[in-house]
Amino acid sequence: MPADPLPGRRWADHRRTMEAITWKYxxxxxxxxxxxxxxxxxxxxKRLFRWAVDGTWERILAAxxxxxxGADDIGWTVSVDSTACRAHQHAAGAGKNRAPHEPNDHxxxxxxxxxxxxxxxxxxxxARPLAIHVTAGQAGDAPAFEDVIAGIRVPRNGRGRPRTQPDAVMADRAYSSxxxxxxxxxxxxxxVIPQPSDQVSHRLRRGRAGGRPPSFDGEAYKQRNAVERCxxxxxxxxxxxLRTDKLAIAYRSVLHLAAVLICVHP
Incomplete structure (x- = not known):
């Protein structure tokens, strides 16, 4: 949960501050x-940025x-996808003095x-978020796949290591590699990942050297709409x-806040 405040006045009410951040975004x-x-x-x-730096938003989502x-309410058939969000002109122009964990390209x-x-x-x-990762808009889907999967880390309420392994992962043809x-x-x-037509034709063209096609469960793939709904x-x-934040760390923290509210109010 939130770190201890710095010396000085008492924290403003957490609930009202979170409502303010939610209203703004x-x-x-x-x-x-x-x-x-x-x-x-x-x-x-300031609260948004301070909790982004110390990881509070991620810890709230993890909790x-x-x-x-613990209530057996997470469906461990996981779907992965991405979406591009336009950036407002106010998002440009961040200085070189970056916050901790801030990517070079913001x-x-x-x-x-x-x-x-x-x-x-x-x-x-x-259709509830388990892991979130942000990149520049022109970045490909496949290179970010391992970072997204590595971000799945659900702690146990009792003893034991956090769960990091889904039962299955579904993704579209962009992740077929x-x-x-x-x-x-x-x-x-x-x-559960379909092959694009060019990969299928290339494998068939090679004949026996192309090997067997990867397994694909078309019936299970129908559940991939969960990530689209998310x-x-x-x-x-x-x-x-529409992103207006100059720093990626602030934008990502609000994604975690939105994920928390989606989980609490499905």
């Missing part, structure tokens, strides 16, 4: 437009997931749609669908 309003009843916008902004797992890049950020995530079978399939086999995870719920937050 649900509406995509400027910080200075925060309603008076939600407190000072400086307090909300919520641990409670759900997870901003030029794609066909302009300046954007890409959200990579894994969701359970009930030998490296990804090998990574899943090495970890003992069943992969992305849709995240993008209902206008401040996430």
């Amino acid at each position: 649900r509406t995509a309003s400027p910080w200075r437009d925060l309603p008076d009843e939600l407190g000072s916008f400086q307090t909300a902004h 919520v997931l641990a409670e759900a797992d 997870a901003l890049g030029r794609s066909r749609g302009g300046l954007s950020t890409k959200i990579h995530l894994a969701s359970d079978s009930r 030998r490296a990804i399939r090998k990574h899943l086999r090495r970890r003992g995870i069943r992969g 992305i849709s719920r995240l993008k209902q937050w206008r401040g996430l669908a």
Whole structure:
């Protein structure tokens, strides 16, 4: 949970501050437009960034997931996908003095749609986020796959190591590569990933040297819509669908806050 405050005045009410942050990103309003009843916008902004740096937002999400797992309420057939989010002009121009854990490019890049950020995530079978990773908008899906899977770490309520291994992982054709399939086999995870037509034709063209086709469960693959529903719920937050944050660490922390509320209010 939150770290001890710095010496000085007492913390402002946590609930009101979280409501202020939620209001700002649900509406995509400027910080200075925060309603008076939600407190000072400086307090909300500083709390957001401070908890992003010390990992509080990630720990809150982990605690919520641990409670759900303790109630056997997490579907461990996991789906992986990504979505690109346009970046507002206010998101550009971050200085070189970066915050801890801040990527060099601030997870901003030029794609066909302009300046954007890409959200990579894994969701359970009930359309709730288990792991979130952000990159520049032009980044490919497959290179981020291992980082997303490595982010799945659900603590136990009692004794025991956190659970990190899904029963199965489903992904679309963008994730069909030998490296990804090998990574899943090495970890003992069943992969449900279709092959794109060019890979199929290349294997057939090689004949017996092309080897056998990878196994694919078409019936199980129908459950992959869970990650699409999860992305849709995240993008209902206008401040996430359109990024205005200069720093990736702040943007990612709000993704974790949105994930917490999705888990608490499914």
